[in-house]
Amino acid sequence: MRKETIPFPKGEIKAVFGHCLVLRGDDIDTDRIIPARFLKCVSFDKLGSNVFADDRKEMRGKHPFDHDLNRQASILVVNENFGCGSSREHAPQALMRWGIRALIGESFAEIFYGNCLALGIPCATASKEKISKLQTHITENPRNTFELNLMSQELFNKNHKCSIEIQAGTLEMLTTGRWDATSQLIARNDCLKEIASKLPYLNNFKGHQ
Amino acid sequence: MSSGTLYDKVWELHRVAELPGGSTQLFVGLHLIHEVTSPQAFTALKEKGLKVRCPERTIATVDHIVPTASQDRPFSDPLAEEMLCTLEKNCATYGITLYGIGSGKQGIVHVIAPELGLTQPGMTVACGDSHTSTHGAFGAIAFGIGTSQVRDVLASQSLAMKKLKVRRIWVGGELKPGVYAKDLILHIIQKLGVKGGVGYAYEFAGPTIEALSMEERMTLCNMAIEGGARCGYVNPDSKTFDYLKGLPNSPKDKAWERGVAWWETLCSNKTAIFDDEVNFDANEIAPTVTWGITPGQGVGINDNLPTLESLDSRERDIAKEAYRYMELQPGMPIEGLEVNVCFIGSCTNGRLSDLQAAAKIAKGKHVAKGIKAFVVPGSEQVAKAAKQEGLDILFQKAGFEWREPGCSMCLAMNPDRLEGNQISASSSNRNFKGRQGSSSGRTLLMSPAMVAAAAIEGKVTDVRKMLAQQSKDSKK
Structure with missing residues (x-):
């Protein structure tokens, strides 16, 4: 487990700093990120230490999440379709509580992507070639720290630069601090009432013959 | 961009507003909850001092953690017991109907909502469970959500979502004896891949799909998510209506007739435009x-x-x-x-x-x-x-x-x-x-x-x- 704790995402998110952690493989599902037995809880608090519990057990200390040099990492670099499978928000919660504050990958599963956004964790994408080069660079230079800059859409330090992409909408929500949707949703009370008043199945199907 | 599909029609009916960042605020017609993905949502609601906006539009049951050998309370696993107690407490506090063990209506959330007639054509259905796609079998737009979104639905009966593209999966031919809906969906996922459906809703159509029973359609839509598609659906037809008729939450009498009339209008138009179309031949599918x-x-x-x-x-x-x-x-x-x-x-x-x-x-x-x-x-x-x-x-x-x-x-x-x-x-x-x-x-x-x-x-x-x-x- 990492020694220092950094605060959870809050407000405007324009950049994430720190070490990068490489986790290779396509189709890494949320059952692997946090096995179901750890979902037996009524709060997310204790999930961090159990992230990738079974994969780590299987690799006996050689899993990237167990490497000494990775223990301060805050940016996770993955491959294709990361986070597929179950909708469990426990997966990004476990990553966040372990210390991850941003992900970069070839692609992400949809529900996982949305769950990350709801926590203020950007999921940036880059081409297979770029990710491959980036993963190699990080593996060869594990002590380097990076800045993931959302505004300029790049991951860089003084030796290396990699352009990344963030969906326009996601970018706007994160950088303006409006990624926590609840307040926006409850603000539109009149619109909600109007929609409900028009939905046939909420109104005994009146007017339909 | 798709147009004239069931997905487009249902989306438009439930569209509340456009949000900054390009998401749409979508009204949720039916919200289903269970013991695993809801407790943290209720905690967040309390922390924000919010109420449940439409407790009558949320239905709860317990399924993931229940033992299947003996269901006597308290459960022998104290963590499982704590999760069910938390759900019971939250449902009581907020006035949400809970179908608990022994109620005669408890079961897996995606089994009970259809059999109680809660799931109906033209609804948006959300649940903190990826297999919510099951409910698309009725011509509903149904999708899994994370716990933060469960909180949002509890608070506002709506959520922020981006519109998906629509891929029509047309299946012709006949499923031979010994070949079932499960084989069909495993075959489709094998061909299109587990990420082939990312960004799409799957419309399952064609003679083979029309010939499937409602329970078979549920099996099919259930696994749309395994192909990467957040929701899958089948256009409602007489089989859908026959299944729903007389169920506890189905409309009755004149309202039933009006309901069927409305449901029939929801089907994808003959001239509907899809973002993508794929064809399969059921005759070729083996177990x-x-x-x-x-x-x-x-x-x-x-x-x-x-x-x-x-x-x-x-x-x-x-x-x-x-x-x-x-x-x-x-x-x-x-x-x-x-x-x-x-x-x-x-x-x-x-x-x-x-x-x-x-x-x-x-x-x-x-x-x-x-x-x-x-x-x-x-x-x-x-x-x-x-x-x-x-x-x-x-x-x-x-x-x-x-x-x-x-x-x-x-x-x-x-x-x-x-x-x-x-x-x-x-x-x-x-x-x-x-x-x-x-x-x-x-x-x-x-x-x-x-x-x-x-x-x-x-x-x-x-x-x-x-x-x-x-x-x-x-x-x-």
Whole structure:
């Protein structure tokens, strides 16, 4: 487990700093990120230490999440379709509580992507070639720290630069601090009432013959 | 961009507003909750000082953590007990209907909402569970959400979402005897890939789909998410209406007639435009079994496991990993592979017709020596109906255990789980590493009839052979 704790995402998110952690493989599902037995809880608090519990057990200390040099990492670099499978928000919660504050990958599963956004964790994408080069660079230079800059859409330090992409909408929500949707949703009370008043199945199907 | 599809029509009806960042605020017609993904949402609601906006539009049940051997309270697992107590407390506090154990209506959330008539055409349905896509079988737009979104739906009866593209999956031809909706969806996922549906809603259409029963359509839509599609749906038709008629939450009398009239208008127009279209021929589909660690790694029962060279280069790494984890070799046949545990149940295949199909195979036979086989009905109503037909006795005589309703070994958040590197023949939906409760446990996904056949023979078996033998015997 990492020694220092950094605060959870809050407000405007324009950049994430720190070490990068490489986790290779396509189709890494949320059952692997946090096995179901750890979902037996009524709060997310204790999930961090159990992230990738079974994969780590299987690799006996050689899993990237167990490497000494990775223990301060805050940016996770993955491959294709990361986070597929179950909708469990426990997966990004476990990553966040372990210390991850941003992900970069070839692609992400949809529900996982949305769950990350709801926590203020950007999921940036880059081409297979770029990710491959980036993963190699990080593996060869594990002590380097990076800045993931959302505004300029790049991951860089003084030796290396990699352009990344963030969906326009996601970018706007994160950088303006409006990624926590609840307040926006409850603000539109009149619109909600109007929609409900028009939905046939909420109104005994009146007017339909 | 799609237009004139059921998805477009339902989306438009529920569109509340456009949000900054390009998301749409979408009204949620039916919200389903369970004990695993809701407690943190209620906590967040309390922390923000918010109320549940429409408690009557949220329905709760308990499924993931319930033991299936004995459901006496308190549960022997204190964590499971705490989760159910928390759900009970939250539902009582906020005035939400909870179908608990013994209510006669408890069961897997995606089994009970349809059988109670809660799921109806034209609704938006959300639940903190990825298999919410099941409800698309009724022509609803139904999708899984995370816990933060559960909080949002509780607070506002709406959520922020981006509109999906629509891919029509047209299936013609006939599913042959011994080939079921499960085989169809495993085949589709094998062909389109587990990420092929990312960014899409799947519309399942064509003569084969129209011929499917409602329960078969639920199996199909249930696994849309395994192909990466957040929701899958079938246009409502007379089968949909026949299923819904008379259910507790279905409209009655004049409202029923008006409801049907409205539902009929929701179907995708003949001139609808899809973002993508794919065709399949059901005649070509054999009973399908997964051999790997993603639901897309499947083969027909008579096929050999793929060689690495035969696979697309992008599929090779995960295939290598699958062969290593599953302790299987490329090129070997799937038929005849010995199994240890046989599980019939889950939100994919835990309905009455699934149990009937498995019972047809198990009848008069016995589970092979050394095999643990068990049947878990999807709900209390399914259990009751199955017992009325004597299926519980039939299965028990054949050496299967008959259990109480719940998610059981689909995801092993309860005492039902694999041990060590056991191999299961499972009618569930995911064969991910460790999914069934052992970090080295191995899962072969297949139809309930194929699971029953595997239980009888002790190995992966072509159920068509057993059906052929049955019909030969009956002619004697």
